[in-house]
Amino acid sequence: xxxxxxxxxxxxxxxxxxxxxxxxxxxxxxxxxxxxxxxxxxxxxxxxxxxxxxxxxxxxxxxxxxxxxxxxxxxxxxxxxxxxxxxxxxxxxxxxxxxxxxxxxxxxxxxxxxxxxxxxxxxxxxxxxxxxxxxxxxxxxxxxxxxxxxxxxxxxxxxxxxxxxxxxxxxxxxxxxxxxxxxxxxxxxxxxxxxxxxxxxxxxxxxxxxxxxxxxxxxxxxxxxxxxxxxxxxxxxxxxxxxxxxxxxxxxxxxxxxxxxxxxxxxxxxxxxxxxxxxxxxxxxxxxxxxxxxxxxxxxxxxxxxxxxxxxxxxxxxxxxxxxxxxxxxxxx
Numbered sequence: 001x002x003x004x005x006x007x008x009x010x011x012x013x014x015x016x017x018x019x020x021x022x023x024x025x026x027x028x029x030x031x032x033x034x035x036x037x038x039x040x041x042x043x044x045x046x047x048x049x050x051x052x053x054x055x056x057x058x059x060x061x062x063x064x065x066x067x068x069x070x071x072x073x074x075x076x077x078x079x080x081x082x083x084x085x086x087x088x089x090x091x092x093x094x095x096x097x098x099x100x101x102x103x104x105x106x107x108x109x110x111x112x113x114x115x116x117x118x119x120x121x122x123x124x125x126x127x128x129x130x131x132x133x134x135x136x137x138x139x140x141x142x143x144x145x146x147x148x149x150x151x152x153x154x155x156x157x158x159x160x161x162x163x164x165x166x167x168x169x170x171x172x173x174x175x176x177x178x179x180x181x182x183x184x185x186x187x188x189x190x191x192x193x194x195x196x197x198x199x200x201x202x203x204x205x206x207x208x209x210x211x212x213x214x215x216x217x218x219x220x221x222x223x224x225x226x227x228x229x230x231x232x233x234x235x236x237x238x239x240x241x242x243x244x245x246x247x248x249x250x251x252x253x254x255x256x257x258x259x260x261x262x263x264x265x266x267x268x269x270x271x272x273x274x275x276x277x278x279x280x281x282x283x284x285x286x287x288x289x290x291x292x293x294x295x296x297x298x299x300x301x302x303x304x305x306x307x308x309x310x311x312x313x314x315x316x317x318x319x320x321x322x323x324x325x326x327x328x329x330x331x332x333x
Contacts (some may be wrong), residue, residue, distance in 0.1 A: 001045040001070075001314055001317075002024070002026050002043060003027065003043045003045070003046045003047070003314060004029065004041040004044040004047045004048070004068075005028045005029065006037070006040075006047060006277075007030070007031070007032050007033060007049065007050040007053055008029055009030075009267065011303060012050075012074070015303045016311065018307065019308045019310070019311040021145060023315060027040075027044065031249065032052060032053055033049050033059060034053075034054045035058040035059055039060045041062075041063055041066050041068055042066045042067075044087065045070065046068060046070035046314060047070075047071055048067065048310060048314075049071060049072070049074070050267075051075045051077060051080065052080070052112035052262065052263040052266065053080065054107070055086075056080075056085070059080045060082055060086050060091060066067030069091060069160040070091065070094065070313075070314065071094070072310050072313050072314050072317075072323070073094060073095040073310075074096055075096060076098065076205075077095075077206060077233060078327050079205075079207070079233070083228070086331050092277045092323060093312075094314075094325050094326055095313075096325065097131070097325050098305075099302045100297070100302035101153040102157055102299075102301075103202075103297050103298070104154045104203075104231050105154050105155075106157075106161070107231060107296035108154075108158055108201055108203070109158070111229050111257065111290060111292070112255065113316065114255070115253045115288070116141065116227070117138040118136045120290060121135070121136065121287070122136055141166075142165055142166035142167070143167070144198040145170060145196055145197050145199075146167045146170070146200070147169075147170045147172070147193040147199070148172075148185065148218065149173070149190070149193065149195030149200065149201070149202050149203065149204050150172075150205070150232060151173040151177040152170075152173070154203045154204065154231075155171070155173070155204075156177055156179050159183055159203060163184055164184070165176070165185050168237050169183070169185040170188050170192070170193045170197060171186065171187050171188070172187065172193050173187070173204070184273070194218060194222045195221055195223060197222065197226060198227065199226065199228075199229065200226055200227070200229070201228075201230075202230045205233065206233035206235050210233075210236050211235050212237070212238040212241075213237075214228065214230075214236060214242065216235040218244075219241055219245040219250050219251060227252055227254070228242070228253075228254050228255070230255070230256050230257065231257040233258055234259040234260035234262050237256075237260065238260075239259070239261075239279055239280075242254060242283075246286050253290075253316050254286070254288065254289045255289075255291070256292070257293075257295060257296045257332075258294055259291070261277055261280070262293075265293075266276060266293045294332075
């Protein structure tokens with residue numbers, strides 16, 4: 001099959017070509033998929049898209065006119081896809097339901113540990129010959145209460161790591177994971193989790209129910225000085241409420257690997273042009289905020305799994321007319 005791959009970085013091309021092994025004709029485009037760039041897919045049987053590509057109704061229409069029959073997402077999330085428009089156009093959508101939960105879970109802990117012990121600030125100080133410890137005081141993670149919102153595959157690994165540190169884990173998920181309970185995590189309401197947790201980490205998908213789950217009301221319910229970590233989806237957090245919480249001291253520190261308006265920022269080098277997003281720029285002014293550019297998934301194991309599953313979706317669709325991991329507008333309960 002002829003595949004137009006959008007939002008391509010060098011590592012995408014490397015791992016997809018390895019997984020394809022010549023089975024498919026892959027055309028790589030660095031541009032994001034938008035109504036304007038969708039025409040690049042002309043003559044392709046499928047497009048391969050990433051988390052910040054636009055797969056709304058307008059793009060779906062252009063892809064349909066171009067003859068595209070498959071959208072192969074190289075991500076687990078599909079909230080950026082207009083599934084109804086895709087179904088109406090006769091375009092099948094596939095995703096990567098799981099790759100390496102360890103990658104995101106371990107990055108979550110990296111953010112927690114870095115924020116707590118301020119190793120990013122210490123690194124810069126020592127390079128400047130400053131060995132003073134003032135301002136670098138942290139706390140023992142052992143014995144602290146950590147709230148995990150979302151206990152799917154990634155959340156389960158986060159719980160396992162936290163219990164290894166000796167944390168008391170509170171969990172919240174509409175579907176309780178028995179494995180988390182077996183490790184000692186206690187499922188509670190969101191209100192109890194907010195009120196009792198020293199650290200809160202978000203591992204939930206973005207759905208209508210979780211959009212802006214962390215808002216001004218939620219922040220007001222949290223233990224004062226809480227550490228908040230988000231490695232799930234940016235829109236789970238209301239960024240303006242986050243800033244207000246940081247300003248008031250209600251939130252003690254924040255670690256983000258995702259951002260609600262990240263599409264125009266992440267996965268590109270803006271060091272020579274500046275940051276056009278004023279809200280994001282405001283976040284960067286806080287010394288107790290640590291942001292990484294959606295790199296939680298970025299391990300060799302995860303990229304290998306993503307590429308292999310993506311190619312498997314494409315190959316299965318070519319053979320059977322249905323991908324290995326289809327996404328539908330009305331998924332089975």
